[in-house]
Amino acid sequence: MRRLNLALLKLAFLAAPASLAEDAGKHLRNLRQLTFGGQNAEAYWSPDGKRLVFQSTRDKLGCDQIFIMNADGTDQRMVSTGKGRTTCGYFLPDNKHIVYASTHEAGEACPPPPDRSKGYVWAVYPSYDIFLATDDGKLLKKLTDSPGYDAEATINFKTKKIIYTSMASGDLELWEMALDGSKKKQLTRTTGYDGGAFYSRDGKKIVWRANHPQGDALTRYRELLQDHLTTPMKMEIFLADAGGKNMRQLTNFGCASFAPSFTPDGKRIIFASNKHECDGRKFELYLMNIDGSGLEQLTHFGGFSSFPEFSPDGKKLVFSSDKGAKSRYEFNIFVADWVD
Helix, strand or coil, rough: CCEEECCCCCCCECCCHHHHHHHHHEEEEEEEEECCHHHHHEEECCCCCCCEEEEEEECCCCCCEEEEEECCCCCCEECCCCCCCEEEEEEEEECCEEEECCCCHHHHCCCCCHHHHHCCCCCCCCCCCCEEEEEEEEEECCCCCHHHHHHHEEEEEEEEEEEEEEECCCCCCCEEEECCCCCCCCCCCCEEEEEEEEEEECEEEEEEEEECCCHHHHHHEEEEHHHHCCCCEEEEEEEEEECCCCECCCCCCCCCCEEEEECCCCCEEEEEECCCCCCCCCCEEEEEEECCCCCEEEECCEEEEEEECCCCCCCCEEEEECCCCCCCCCCEEEEEECCC
């Protein structure tokens, strides 16, 4: 649930300013900015590491659409329909197809933004469904058709399974399915929001963000969900076996921690959090072991940085950040060499 753009631009693979590199810490080198302007987020690698799929609100687009670009930022092109709102694009293992969530079947216009009179909330649009498409934008199949929200899909290239968030059970839970939409299986069953999940490279574990409220917070969660809303500012990182068993909570910051994914060896987790300023909108990237120990802050940009993912060869990290933004709501895609 973020933003992205529209425009067939070819951008130079520019070196990052010195100040940007200094803020990136000891693990990130040769930082490069791949997009320039608009709201760009959730960039994820193709299996061969040569391309990225991402979501963007740019130019005359009213809300997010799905784009693909080369790993150096060139050849940026929209591959979704341009209708409705989209989120969470991801490549299939064959390197020729993508999945993403879209509201376009409910109407060509962008759905209305969430009602912020209820506080800082995210919209959980019931019109979101997950679609299969070619990497040049041809829609092939609708993979979900349950009432309510279906989105946030990512894929394990080895096991060929899709993990996603769905309201099919009446609550926001993690589900898995095959690449063709068959063999759907519910993975989590705790009341509250479970989403933004990723598999480990070997397909044996999953990591995700969750909010499992209790007491008055649970009552508020249920009331918001009736209005297709949820609040994101109290999220923790959870880990489980791929089938959902042996679930355990890794963080207990009482803040907003999200966008977790695994290091290539599966021994650590990289994620975004505002733990250094719990009620603020400033998020940095963090790294920890899969038991929650060894917490390390990776970036010190002082703004919003999130959605990190390692390249298939483990040599690069892509993420979204407002570092160097020219306007308040500008977010761009960055890539850096990873130094372990």
